[in-house]
Amino acid sequence: MPTPTAPLIxxxxxxxxxxxxxxAYAEAWWEEPGEFTHGFDALARPLSMTGVPHAVHLTLTGEAPNEAELRRLVAHHYDRHLRRQTPPEASTLAEFVAALPREGR
Structure with a gap:
């Protein structure tokens, strides 16, 4: 299976x-695999997480992107956690992902 394309969401x-x-950063940063519910790489391909606390591993679950689901989950995040902000409105996936706020810059 190919390596996920950065960044990871x-x-x-x-x-x-x-x-x-x-x-590498995501696997070192994420502590509890049980807290993971969804993940995507920059190409909107879905990710899965395996492992134990403080030793997680991310893998692609397939080659087919799911951009609609990624955008839906991002919108839900903004609605729930960033109420005074709006999600990126970029038309292309690359622009959309580039506009997302990143951890640990």
Missing amino acids: LFDDDHYMYVLRDQ
């Missing part, structure tokens, strides 16, 4: 979004 069990610079 992960969602926790509270629907909070984290945009992490690459796979």
Whole structure:
């Protein structure tokens, strides 16, 4: 399976979004695999997480992108956690992902 394309967009069990610079950073940064609910790479391909606390691994679950689901989850994150802000309105996926706020810049 190919390597996920950076950045990685992960969602926790509270629907909070984290945009992490690459796979190595995401795996070192994320502590509890049970808190992971959804994830995508920069091409909107879905991710899965395996492992144990403080030792997680992210893998692509397929080659087919799911841009609609990524945009839906981002919008939900903004509605729930960033009420005074609006999600990026970029028409292309690359512009949309580039406009997302990142952790640990």
